[in-house]
Amino acid sequence: GAVVSQHPSWVICKSGTSVKIECRSLDFQATTMFWYRQFPKQSLMLMATSNEGSKATYEQGVEKDKFLINHASLTLSTLTVTSAHPEDSSFYICSAPSGEQFFGPGTRLTVL
């Protein structure tokens, strides 16, 4: 099946700094990618839909100025958590469709 990668797999940062997470489709092109967040012992929640060449679509309650999404090419979407705070600590997963949805391995963000 298709492969989606994420980088980094984990990151620890200080409160107030910004963190960039990359999502790449390795062997297919994706005009759309999805970003999810998962808090401990909770299900995945869709944060936003990343659209190549246009603005991302954010789910209700997700601050678009805080979670910047850039879909620069057909194989890369980035999520930047700006001015991160401890409550942003979470597991972030991206997915991209190629017939079915393929998921990245996730990025664990810890904000101190």
Add this chain to the structure above:
Amino acid sequence: KQEVTQIPAALSVPEGENLVLNCSFTDSAIYNLQWFRQDPGKGLTSLLLIQSSQREQTSGRLNASLDKSSGRSTLYIAASQPGDSATYLCAVTGNQFYFGTGTSLTVIP
């Protein structure tokens, strides 16, 4: 808005038992339904994908059914093994992708 619910939230069974996980969704206008497995701290592993026109899919010891009209899907796991212990998520694709609440499965050796 689509709501996806999974029952039970947690399940503990002895090794070798057959078990059923349930998933229900409120809007039957879906393109497909997927079942995933998630190990602690890991990403998702896709188990089975059922297109909206299909009624079931099988892979090894896993069988998933879909009744779109009633908004239900079941994941049947035969002869459970300790390695099956994980959280199982169902997700439906409509205009967006919606995840269920998950079932945490523990198979006791």
